[in-house]
Amino acid sequence: MTASSQISFLAGFANSVFVTRGLGPQDYGLYAYLIWMVGMAVSLSTGALNVTTIRFVAEAVGAKDEAQARALSGFLRRLLWLGLLAMATVLGATWWLPGVHPAALTDRLALYLGFTVACAALKATYMFEASVGKGHALFQAEALPPALIGLVTLPLNALLCLSGQSLDAYLLLFAGASLAHPLLARHMLKQQGLLPDDTPLTQESRTRVWHALGWHTSFTLVGLLSTKSLDIYLLGLHALPAFVGYYNIASSLARAGLDVLSSGFSSVLLPSIARAGAEGGRDQVQAIFEGAVRLYQCMGILVAAGAWLLAEPLVTLLYGTPYLEAVPALRVMALVGGILLPNAAYSAVFIASDHHRARLLFITLSSAISVITSLTFIPWLGWEGALISVFAGNVVTYLLVAVLAHTVLKIRFPLVHVLRHWLCAGLAFAAVLWALPTDAGTVQRLLGCGVFGLLYLVLSLHLGAWPDSDLALVRHNSKHLGRLLSLLTLRQHRT
Numbered sequence: 001m002t003a004s005s006q007i008s009f010l011a012g013f014a015n016s017v018f019v020t021r022g023l024g025p026q027d028y029g030l031y032a033y034l035i036w037m038v039g040m041a042v043s044l045s046t047g048a049l050n051v052t053t054i055r056f057v058a059e060a061v062g063a064k065d066e067a068q069a070r071a072l073s074g075f076l077r078r079l080l081w082l083g084l085l086a087m088a089t090v091l092g093a094t095w096w097l098p099g100v101h102p103a104a105l106t107d108r109l110a111l112y113l114g115f116t117v118a119c120a121a122l123k124a125t126y127m128f129e130a131s132v133g134k135g136h137a138l139f140q141a142e143a144l145p146p147a148l149i150g151l152v153t154l155p156l157n158a159l160l161c162l163s164g165q166s167l168d169a170y171l172l173l174f175a176g177a178s179l180a181h182p183l184l185a186r187h188m189l190k191q192q193g194l195l196p197d198d199t200p201l202t203q204e205s206r207t208r209v210w211h212a213l214g215w216h217t218s219f220t221l222v223g224l225l226s227t228k229s230l231d232i233y234l235l236g237l238h239a240l241p242a243f244v245g246y247y248n249i250a251s252s253l254a255r256a257g258l259d260v261l262s263s264g265f266s267s268v269l270l271p272s273i274a275r276a277g278a279e280g281g282r283d284q285v286q287a288i289f290e291g292a293v294r295l296y297q298c299m300g301i302l303v304a305a306g307a308w309l310l311a312e313p314l315v316t317l318l319y320g321t322p323y324l325e326a327v328p329a330l331r332v333m334a335l336v337g338g339i340l341l342p343n344a345a346y347s348a349v350f351i352a353s354d355h356h357r358a359r360l361l362f363i364t365l366s367s368a369i370s371v372i373t374s375l376t377f378i379p380w381l382g383w384e385g386a387l388i389s390v391f392a393g394n395v396v397t398y399l400l401v402a403v404l405a406h407t408v409l410k411i412r413f414p415l416v417h418v419l420r421h422w423l424c425a426g427l428a429f430a431a432v433l434w435a436l437p438t439d440a441g442t443v444q445r446l447l448g449c450g451v452f453g454l455l456y457l458v459l460s461l462h463l464g465a466w467p468d469s470d471l472a473l474v475r476h477n478s479k480h481l482g483r484l485l486s487l488l489t490l491r492q493h494r495t
Contacts, residue, residue, distance in 0.1 A: 008143070011150025013256070015157045019170055020249065020319050022161030029241030030104055031167060032248040034112060035174070036232045041120035042127065043224055045087035046080055048216035050131040056209060057135025068205075073132050073196030075209070080128050088117045102236035115171060119178040126181035129189055136194050145184040149177050218360060222367045230371060231386050234378040242325070243383045249319060250329035257303045258337045282410065285349065290414040291470055292345040297418050301425045301456065304338030306449050307331060309432070313442040325383075332387045336394045342418070346401050349411055362404050366397040420465040428455035 020028050053076045060069035091113055094100045105112050126145065133141025153173060160169050189195055201209070235244050307314075311330045315323055373393035377385030405411040432452045436444060460466060 008146040008150050009256075011147065011154050014154055015150060016252070017318050018154075018157040018161040020245070020323070022157070022165065023167060023170065025242035025245050025322050025325075026240070027167045029243065029245035029248075031170060031245075033102065033105075033232065033236050033241060033244045034116065034171065036229070036244075036248075037112075037116045038119045038123060038178075040224070040229060041087050041091060041116055042124045043220060045083040045120070046124040046128065047220040047224075048213055049076060049080055049083065050127050051216045052076065052209060052212050053128060053131040054134045055212065056205075057132055058137075061136055067199065069135065070195070070197045071199035071201055072205070072209070073135075073194075074198050075201050075206075077128065077196050079213075080124065084121050084124060087120060091117055099237075102241065104236075104241045115175065119175055122175075122178040122182055126178075126185050129182055129185035132194060132196070133185065133189055136192070138188065138192055138194065141185045141188045144188070145181045148184065149180050152180075153177050215360075219363060222360070222364045224367075230374045231378060231389060234374055235383070235386055238379050239382045239386075243386070246323065246326040246329055246383070247386060249315070249323060249326045250333050253314070253330055254303075254307060254333035254337050257307060257334065258300070258341060286411060287469070289345055289349055289411055290417075292348070293342040293414055294417050294421070294466065294470060296342040296345055297421050298460070300338030300341035301421060302338075302453060303341075304335045305425065305429055305452050305456075307334030308429075309436075309445045309448050309452070310442075313445060317442075329387055332391055336391055340394050340398050343398060343401060346405050346411075349405065349409060362401055365400055365404075369393050369396050369400070417465055417467065420463055421460060424459035424463055424465055425456050427459055428452050431455060 019031065023031055053073070056072050056076075057069050060066070060072055095109060095113055101109060130142035130145075133139065156173055157170070160173065186195075232244060232247065235247055308331050311327045311334075312324065315326050315330065319326070370389075370393045373389040373396075374386075377389040377392070379385070381388065402413045406413065429452060432448045432455070435451075436448050440448070461471075
């Protein structure tokens with residue numbers, strides 16, 4: 001399963017590079033906007049349904065009630081069709097509403113809306129089939145189709161790029177890939193005999209499903225607004241399509257860098273905090289939380305510094321010089337993502353503590369902040385306003401979650417240690433910038449990243465950014481890292 005996920009990520013990334021290079025900034029911006037429309041249509045119409053399907057089908061399977069699992073799948077599938085019908089109706093109605101869509105879409109609006117509805121319906125159907133599979137512990141139904149389709153479309157996108165094909169060719173290939181996803185997933189379910197039926201649910205089951213759907217719908221709707229998805233829409237209305245492309249490139253690269261560095265730790269944090277809460281109570285949760293914040297902050301700093309130094313050669317290498325306008329956006333988003341990476345520790349605490357109302361309150365407030373900053377800056381300043389909105393909105397949200405967690409969960413933020421991390425990072429980064437020439441090449445910038453990482457680590461060890469408990473934990477779990485810490489801190493390592 002891990003291999004399938006890695007293949008999907010790498011194939012998807014490579015496909016995006018070919019699409020970006022093949023289309024150029026203006027057409028790629030239009031392509032990115034249409035794909036964003038597909039994603040939003042899927043999330044708004046069926047996002048909450050997938051989580052609900054996994055939960056209730058898994059419960060029925062765990063209770064050894066396969067008939068109930070098939071009945072639940074059938075009932076939820078009918079809700080899927082209703083959601084897709086509502087989505088198609090709403091999107092179709094926007095064809096008559098002036099000013100709702102970017103000017104770049106208006107010449108072929110009916111065609112683009114048809115593309116969005118068709119691809120969203122196919123993607124939503126695949127996600128539902130994958131959710132049914134996950135409920136039955138058939139995880140391949142989610143993992144294998146993207147990996148296989150990504151590998152198949154990779155040479156096709158490369159061919160389109162090399163032959164200079166138009167936007168329509170890329171959209172047609174995307175539509176074909178969207179069709180293949182649900183066909184493969186449904187074939188896998190059929191092989192295992194996991195297809196739903198039309199057996200009616202009891203009133204009690206219906207009530208439980210509707211209750212869960214209500215909560216998950218609330219989380220989905222407010223969560224979409226907190227992911228800065230509104231920025232894409234407003235950029236489409238108030239800037240050229242190319243800037244949508246720049247925004248998409250910058251956010252994708254920043255997110256990929258943060259995910260690659262932190263995903264392994266994130267996968268074990270939630271169960272660790274949940275177990276700590278059951279075994280040692282709040283004090284043990286507090287200790288794990290503080291350690292997680294310090295580690296997340298360290299990883300965020302490394303990504304932010306690396307992105308700042310390597311943004312220009314990275315964008316040029318992957319996408320070419322026409323996309324250099326994405327460089328400042330990548331730097332801003334990597335910096336913001338690095339500052340906010342400790343939020344992952346807060347999310348784990350909220351989920352593990354079962355404070356659903358507090359979590360919904362946080363998501364709602366953060367969404368409100370995101371909406372306010374987006375509506376304030378983007379219509380006013382366009383592209384620059386989007387970058388200001390990303391920075392201002394996320395920093396205010398970061399402060400909000402710290403206050404909320406402290407008030408509701410009595411979780412204290414290790415502010416002193418975090419400030420010391422940023423002090424060490426600032427000193428190390430200033431030294432690297434002073435040493436690098438203004439016309440530094442890629443090799444020099446790579447060396448600068450290495451020097452920064454070493455200086456930052458040494459300074460953080462000597463200026464108290466890491467408490468003794470963190471260092472003792474490292475020494476206990478790794479002799480090699482323990483010796484390295486002893487060397488860097490000039491202390492005798494004791495086994």
